[in-house]
Amino acid sequence: MSPILWSTAAPAIGAAFLASLVEVVEAFTIVLAVATLRGWRPAMLGTFAGLVVLGLLVVLLGPLLDHVPLHLLQLFIGILLLLFGMGWLRKATLRAAGVLALHDEDAIFAAETAEMQREADRKRSSLEWIAGLAAFKAVLLEGLEVVFIVIAVGAGRGLLWPAAFGAAAACAAVLIIGVIIHKPLARVPENTLKFVVGVMLSSFGVFWTGEGLGVSWPGEDLALLVFAALFLATGLVTSGLLRRPMEAVQ
């Protein structure tokens, strides 16, 4: 890959890696809860089934993207990225300000384990089946977001493979660390990651919505850096302003 291509691909790889990291950590927590409660067999079977369904979705729907005119694709994906990215940034800002509680992987792990046990008692069905289904759903639901992120940051510029590489690297990183420590990845600074990813996705969203509408951004790709700086500053200032009155009360 030439240096110029790397500079174009790096933002897509970085955004896909960081966004996927958040989603994969969430899926891993539930898969680990399943494995702890019922062993690795249902956890792995559920994970594999989830990955197969996701793979089928990509194989079936992916080629359709080639038939959509580029400007229309950029506009459509740009709007979805704006909604998704600003949604993440809104939530991360509220969490940073202390308005919403931080994501707690240990608490989610405990809640998921208890929920599976309750479900098995209520339905009197095999715990192994319920455990496998929980792993399947976790991988499918979190994986859908990863698939969307890869398509969203990659499709507008023909960077699907670099974005997929970023997502795959995130999966590998979580899997390797998870296998080594064998605990929920509670120390991952999830809100900081969500903040950064929200900034990146919102910036991509403005960029591609504009391009889809026919706007030629001054500085072309460099405009993304300006957008990211403005979204970051807006999020930080807003969370700072919200934190101050609460600190004054305490």
Next chain:
Amino acid sequence: MSIIGDVAKELLGMFLADAGLTSATLILVAIISALLLWGRLDPALCGGLLLVGCLAILVEAVLREARRDRGA
């Protein structure tokens, strides 16, 4: 059925977590599109309006949620 329902909920949640933010963003994009189609404004200025509008929508959505939380 529960899995299909959960998938639908997840997909909706991805883009419609805050109805106010979603509708304001869609209205902003529609206004910018109309301004560009009308052709009286410079496209770069429309791009700037899109950016500023998105930042304003984000701030409003955060402040609205914070007010609601403190009022509860």
